[in-house]
Amino acid sequence: MQKFKIVDLFAGAGSWSVAAHQLGVPLVGVEWPWGACETRRAAGLCTVEDDVRTLGPGEFPEENVLVSRPPAQTMSAAGHGHSRGVLTRVLDFVGRMSRREDISAALVADERTWLALEPLRWALGAIDKNCAYEVIVLAHAASLLPLWEAVAETLAAEGYSVASGLLPAEQYGVPQTRRVSVMIARRDGPAALPAPTHRAYRNGATRKEGDPLLLPWVTMGEALSRPYLFEMISNYGKAGDPGVRGRRSSVQPAPAVTGKSGRNRLVTPDGAELPRLTFREAGQLQTFPTSYPWAGRAVPLQIGNAVPPLLCVHLLAAALDLPARAYTWSSAQRT
Template identity: 50%
Template sequence: MPDLFAGPGGIDCAARELGVRLTGFEWDADAVATRRAAGLPTVHGDVRDYGPEDAPGEDVLTGGPPCQTFSVTGNGAGRRALATVLAAVREAGARGRVAAAGELDERTALVLEPLRWALEAHSSGAPYRAILLEQVPAVLPVWEAYAEVLAGLGYSTACGVLNTEEFGVPQTRRRAVLLARRDGSVALPSPTHGGYRKGFTSGGWVSMGEVMPHREPFEVISNYGTGGDPRNRGRRRSCEPAFTVTGKIFRNRVVGLNEVEQPRFTPGEAGVLQSFPGDWPWSGRDIGQQIGNACPPALARPLLGALA
């Protein structure tokens, strides 16, 4: 299956565990270095320069377009242009192809690429059997517009926002998800773990301490402020899931329960907070950004399972 904007291999990691064939398309050289070190099939290039014919015989399309313009920590261009994006999706559905999105900035327009691949595959007479897309919650209206277009092509669809800790990711993170399939009905997977509640020391989630048993009990002091005050740093104990992992994960302070500074997270530790294996071969530069941008494998597994 072609995996667009494949990053360092979050969906790929889950697919390999499930025995699913996958080819990742990724332009960032550092993410590509990690993928190749992990032995993942990879096309190094811009997804806009490729199409379904470049992954022949693969019948599942997955992807997570860049989130920076939609994320609350990004520049907000995608959120401001949401109406234009939705209009472009509906126009593509009516025309059967994605037109040039001249009114959108280049990065925001990338959210239309999975739809282009899906429409081109359908036009060629070899539509994808199933589709999996994920992004930040602000993109949910785009996935809902996608779902309307895909329904017109014979797909059953399901959209929603999922909490990653409810699927065994030792981190609180919300993701907007679209699932679609042509060969049967589809539904979002049911949670397998408890949801996080502030102030509770347990609740059925996977904690930071569980995936880092080599560390003494600790607290993480977030790089971000809470309540809009940058001086009011959020804190999580090792018996809780981590804050959302971002590219700034290595700026978070780690202290013992006696407030003595501990070493900050290593790449391997940051990776396990995103539910990657502890020995994932992080390579190249900007490893924090690679990890923060990745789809958590523990979330990808049940999403792929829902399409099986």
């Protein structure tokens, strides 16, 4: 009998599905039927097309692992006063949920905040039905780490072993430098974040620098099949200055892939314009397979909102006590 079965809330284009397939673990995703569901259908992924808020653990009695990357637009603009206020309110809601207070009325007028709390609602609901998830894994942008830490504290009080932190994606073979906030909770055995497999990227450093026991970080040039040197000029500002655009060479990792990755300019070393990233190429930088069948609305957002599948492999492997060091960017492309 299969030991683990996963339910993925806000399943998106299939990051966790790709990772679960590599690890040989069955997964069902829950996703609202628009946009990403067309990609999921094209990829043949197991999907319940419904609103996460209308469902709960009772509809998935065989699934004993919960994973999620919930929508959290109101909290993802790090450093903005509004987002800090939203986060403070969300952390208060986490505390109230841990005491089993009914906060539904307070959340009706704040739908996007409600969505960010859905994984905790499912986790506590399963506990209260005496069918607690054996493993819970949450991931999102770096700015959501305080939320994951609050959720971890709540789950620790419910008997889980928990671990949370920020993971640099390039240290797990992803050819881009994005930081991902993660939380792993386990009922049986100690929770721990996955150990890095690749060296950390540092501006100005070479791939030979760093821990010799780790692999070099993966470059844009390795990830994409363009047979020439190029530079990527970011669509967003650098170091908080919107007028200064970040610039990376193809012998470096890409900057974080966002929902506006198609606006990043690509140029030759002497400045000549090159074709911009295709959907397939943006997906490759996220470590989706080369042949992934992108479809439906807002494909750039589907790609940019995804947790890199290769990072999901390492997270799931650490959470489920499965080997993961053999999985690299190259193996991800063959999934």
